[in-house]
Amino acid sequence: MAQHRYVYLMLLPVMLYYLIFHYFPMVGVLIAFKDYSIRYTFWENIFNDSWVGLKHFQAYFQSFYFARTFGNTLIINLYGLIFTFPAPIILALLLNEVRGMRFKKAVQSITYLPHFISMVVIAGLVIDFTSSDGLINTIIEALGGESIQFLVQPEWFRTVYILSAIWQEIGWGSIIYLAALAGVDAQLYEAAVIDGAGRWKQTLHVTLPSIAPTIIILLIMKIGQMMNVGVEKILLLYQPTTYETADVISSYVYRRGLLESEYSFSTAVDLFNSIVNFILLVSANKISKMLTETSLW
């Protein structure tokens, strides 16, 4: 031990950070099974004996908001899985077919850019471009259509959310696949050409199988985040008229917990969310291990 004392000394502040800011809150979820009282300090609330069992969970499951927030969380994520997830893979495959290196590099540099722009600005752009005198409605009207209030009508919220997510992340998301594509052995392509495979067949039989492990790992990670809709973007884009489709568990927890100070109830809702999320992650990992021998652990 003595010979490693400096290593432990270095790790001390790091472990303290994780203890205080990550593991203390995990203990803190106990307030989901209590009635948090502002008369006591946080730790008194944790360690006193005022258990209320699953009261808050029941209240959530029986409320009108359960179906809405749980459903919206699942649907937005499902759309993400169907539309947002494959977009960077497709871009990487298309970029892989480009022979002009300069053109390829330029497309890459430009499409990475939106990843670094703040969500506040992204939301500001979305609001501006979808407004009644914004670009999108100008185009719709020029084509003879009728102006749409995209951020006021609930049926448009998910479309706006998903399309803007693709716009922001398609380029950055493709990096990891391009890295995997660069590692594909050129001999595999040569062999495929000798066998008479065209480019489409090469993509299908050489390129895709080569990047499949990367796709699977990222898919598991994505499913492991299934229930975590980025609350920031929702809060920046939704409004009461679109709650019907836009209000997800995390935005609901934010309103009930941090704006209305219902600490125990909102912690229960959030804990339910975390548990579902964790189950999804473990299952996705297990299924992938069985089917493809690729897994996170």
Next chain:
Amino acid sequence: MGMVVKRTPGQKVFDVGNHIFLLFLVVITLYPCVYVLAASFSDPNEVMRSGGMLLWPKDFQTETYGLVLQNRMIFVGYKNTLFYVVVGTAINLILTILGAYGLSRKNVPGVGVMMLLITFTMFFRGGMVPEFLINRSLGLYDNRWAVILPYAMSVYNLIIMRTFFANIPASLEESAKIDGANDFVILFKIFVPLAVPSIAVVGLYYGVGHWNSYMRALIYLRDRELFPLQVVLREILLQNQNEALQSATDTSFAYAENLKYATIVVSTVPILCVYPFLQRFFVKGVMIGAVKG
């Protein structure tokens, strides 16, 4: 692919289509940036009449930027954001470097367990409300540390740095050990100088994160004098959205409406300025992280 194969007509059609599609992607990525920049320098009435279509300033003016300079909250936000970026990133880097070195010592008992405990936090969290209550009970509420200390490390960046440290040849370290160097000397005299590029990558990840962060301040800050730029920007954007519902006739209102474009420009330009130089380092960071996933 480096092979020269005769292209069939079908492939030629595909190539043309592919290039057109990628160009379209470039255009829709760049257009919002061009539009905002053009709008911020245009006459506000022209912007309103443009229907979202501007490639170049119409009736060029710089008055809007004069309004930005006069706006006290934008100045306050800028100053605060600089503080959060500089101090926050410094703390991030110190802890990440120490952690990455410690966690790359796989022969030290307990390190494996510690890594497991840290990785677990990526997949399971206590949640927004317990985090808020604990931070507040520690005095991390409505002051500058509240938006810095709870975000002092990210597992993802720690893994990037650790992977880099793990790849440094052991021979360098062994010869230093023979000379009697302790772990602190090895870290700061050997590892850190070798890791400057990856420290830059990780520092920039953290820095951009601080620059762009909005939720932290929304949750933890009440005092307007502490607000970062993103919160101020959001207020300006919202203010105009609400006022846009009222009749827009007088010119000062029109300029106020235009203020949002200029504020977006002013708050995003620093990111855009460092972007071209650092883009390739960022990409490298993603790849290093990808190895360990």
